Each structure stands twice: as structure tokens, then as C-alpha cells.
């Protein structure tokens with residue numbers, strides 16, 4: 708069994724319910740970070756996101772995890788209106804212990820995670836070993852912890 712970390716975000720619809728349904732349906736979840744309200748990073752003007760990070764203890768490969776992520780996005784009726792635009796649910800594979808993948812549709816570790824406060828701050832709660840020493844959240848990415856999961 709291997710540690711894997713996934714990032715989840717929602718900024719359309721009932722954000723909290725969408726995240727809860729996703730967490731309930733994802734197999735092998737062993738820990739969930741606090742809930743964070745975060746300013747959108749990139750894309751058009753859009754509403755604030757609710758973000759969490761979850762830890763899995765899993766025997767799935769990164770590609771199988773990507774399938775799980777996509778299934779959850781489809782179950783949330785995600786519609787891709789615009790790249791980087793608002794979405795009911797986004798689920799990303801962030802990290803899988805001992806694995807690197809560099810394929811057109813899947814890069815692990817996630818190539819932009821270090822640039823994103825909405826990933827690194829909740830990630831630090833579950834996996835401080837993955838946060839480089841001296842990492843600080845970009846000042847232009849407001850983030851507020853709303854509470855425990």
C-alpha cells in the first residue's frame with residue numbers, strides 16, 4: 708500500500724456537499740485536511756473555491772487514481788465550459804510516494820502544486836514532509852481555513 712495525495716476544489720453549486728460526496732466515494736481515504744476558502748488562481752473572474760487535500764493509503768497506480776478523479780468529476784456533473792474556469796468539482800493527483808509520471812494527460816507530482824497556496828496549505832496539514840523548507844504562500848493568493856473536515 709502506498710501513500711497518495713489528491714487535491715479537491717469546487718466553486719460552483721453546493722461546494723461543501725460536492726466535496727463531501729466526492730470524499731465519501733473515493734476509496735482508501737485515510738485523512739482529510741481542513742476546509743479552505745481560497746481565491747481563484749488563474750482563469751476568468753469567478754467565485755471563491757472551497758479546497759481540501761485528502762490522503763489515501765492505496766494500491767492503485769497513478770493512472771488508476773486519475774480514473775478515480777475523473778469518475779468523481781463526472782459524477783459531479785462537471786462541465787468544462789472554459790479552461791481554468793469555474794467548476795463543480797476538480798480532483799487532481801498531487802503526489803504518489805515513489806512514483807513519477809510524465810505523460811500528456813498525467814504528470815505526477817503535480818507540476819504546479821508548489822505555486823498554489825490552495826494545494827500546499829492543506830497539504831501541509833497531512834504531509835508536512837512534502838512542503839519544502841522555507842515555502843511560503845504567495846501573497847496574492849488569499850486563503851482562509853474554515854474549519855476541520
Ligand code: GSY
Pocket residue numbers: 715716717745746747748749750756758791792797799825
Ligand atoms: O486546479 C484546480 C482548480 N482550480 C482552483 C482551485 O481548486 N482553487 C483555487 N483557489 N483556484 C483554482 N483555479 C483552478 S483552475
